[in-house]
Amino acid sequence: MEPTELALSMADSRPIHQEDRSRFEELLVRHQRLVLSTAWRVLGNLDDARDAAQEVFLKLHKHRDQWDESRGLAAWLYRVTVNACYDLRRRRVELPLADSMDVPYDAPPADELIDLETRKRLLREGLKRLTEKERAAVVLRDIEGLSAREAAEILGSSEVTVRAQAWKARLKLKKFCDRALRSRL
Amino acid sequence: MNCAQWEEVVARSVEGDLEAPEAARMAEHLAACSACRRLAAELRQTKAALGELTGEEPDAAIYADLRARVLERIDGRTRWRWAAYPAAAVLLIGLSVVTLLRLEAPDSPRPVQIAVTPPRPVPPEATPRQPRQAPVRKPRPRQPAQPVLLARAEEPLVIKMLTDDPDIVIIWLVDRNGE
Numbered sequence: 001m002e003p004t005e006l007a008l009s010m011a012d013s014r015p016i017h018q019e020d021r022s023r024f025e026e027l028l029v030r031h032q033r034l035v036l037s038t039a040w041r042v043l044g045n046l047d048d049a050r051d052a053a054q055e056v057f058l059k060l061h062k063h064r065d066q067w068d069e070s071r072g073l074a075a076w077l078y079r080v081t082v083n084a085c086y087d088l089r090r091r092r093v094e095l096p097l098a099d100s101m102d103v104p105y106d107a108p109p110a111d112e113l114i115d116l117e118t119r120k121r122l123l124r125e126g127l128k129r130l131t132e133k134e135r136a137a138v139v140l141r142d143i144e145g146l147s148a149r150e151a152a153e154i155l156g157s158s159e160v161t162v163r164a165q166a167w168k169a170r171l172k173l174k175k176f177c178d179r180a181l182r183s184r185l
Numbered sequence: 186m187n188c189a190q191w192e193e194v195v196a197r198s199v200e201g202d203l204e205a206p207e208a209a210r211m212a213e214h215l216a217a218c219s220a221c222r223r224l225a226a227e228l229r230q231t232k233a234a235l236g237e238l239t240g241e242e243p244d245a246a247i248y249a250d251l252r253a254r255v256l257e258r259i260d261g262r263t264r265w266r267w268a269a270y271p272a273a274a275v276l277l278i279g280l281s282v283v284t285l286l287r288l289e290a291p292d293s294p295r296p297v298q299i300a301v302t303p304p305r306p307v308p309p310e311a312t313p314r315q316p317r318q319a320p321v322r323k324p325r326p327r328q329p330a331q332p333v334l335l336a337r338a339e340e341p342l343v344i345k346m347l348t349d350d351p352d353i354v355i356i357w358l359v360d361r362n363g364e
Contacts, residue, residue, distance in 0.1 A: 021259075024259075025252070025256065028252055028255060028256075029252065032248050032251060032252065033242060033248070036242075036243060036247070036248065036251060037239075037242055037243070040243060041238065046243055046247065049243075050247065050250070050251055050254075053251055054251060054254050054255055054258070057251075057255040058255060058258055058259070061255075061259055116234060116237065119230070119231075119234045120234055120237055120238060120241075123231070123234055123235060123238065124238070138235060142232050142235035142236055143235050143236065143238050143239050144239070145236065145239065148200075148201075160202075163197070163200050163201075163202040164197075164202075166200050167193075167196040167197050167199065167200040167202060168196070170196060170199065170200070170228050170231050170232055170235075171192070171193075171196045171228065173231050173235075174224075174227050174228055174231045177231070
């Protein structure tokens with residue numbers, strides 16, 4: 001086989017053939033939205049998300065012998081993506097959690113109308129201020145639409161823990177939006 | 186319980202995390218508390234708005250850039266590996282040759298090839314002698330073997346020193362007085 005048709009793998013010295021590369025490219029295209037969008041939500045920053053997504057796919061390529069497409073790669077990709085995001089955040093300066101994210105109960109403002117786009121914008125900002133675990137839980141549950149069981153499996157946690165992280169995250173986000181609205185008044 | 190205490194229960198109910206008895210108690214409270222009803226509604230709105238974020242995606246160009254970066258990294262490592270093997274082979278061969286050359290020719294230059302003759306016998310009067318009948322010889326200091334070439338009395342001594350460069354030969358002409 002001509003050298004141009006061979007490529008040595010990252011994991012070992014076995015050559016991978018062109019069809020392997022094509023197969024990997026197909027997987028890349030198929031799962032890029034899952035990986036990049038999840039990373040974007042968890043990190044809140046597109047540049048960081050792209051770095052994390054790149055690491056995820058390089059890891060996917062490295063472990064290509066362990067692909068089991070019959071079971072689907074989605075759960076594995078979610079898990080690796082979340083972990084890659086955690087690793088990246090540890091290398092970056094963390095946004096300090098706004099201490100007001102844990103304010104005591106306050107009655108919500110009456111007759112506050114908030115349009116969906118404003119709420120989405122505020123939520124994007126609020127996501128950055130959650131803890132790692134709360135953010136991951138609410139991203140997987142509410143944005144990616146996974147069940148508590150699926151999210152728990154991806155996060156290596158229990159359903160009870162994931163549910164708790166998700167509702168705490170929603171509560172914090174709601175309060176963040178309320179506070180932002182109040183500050184505009 | 187006051188509303189502050191119900192806050193967690195309401196939040197858990199939106200998550201679907203309440204057992205039936207607790208859910209029933211909460212429903213009873215919500216019927217009587219507009220603030221908690223509002224809290225429940227807004228938490229559901231928050232959950233729904235988060236779901237709307239699913240439709241927001243990076244531009245197609247971002248995805249294309251991601252794919253290009255990943256494939257470039259994979260192909261780059263491939264090219265590096267293909268270059269590394271012959272380069273490593275050349276390096277190993279080179280190191281082997283250098284090692285062999287050094288074993289055959291250590292750092293010191295080729296030994297100088299000179300003709301050495303045993304020192305000429307010293308005249309009897311030059312060396313001290315034991316108190317015997319043997320002639321006294323004058324003591325001569327021990328000197329390292331001097332390169333001396335056999336030569337006839339009327340001819341100068343020729344000392345030829347060979348170096349590790351075959352094209353370079355050092356020749357000394359020394360008369361019998363050592364000059």
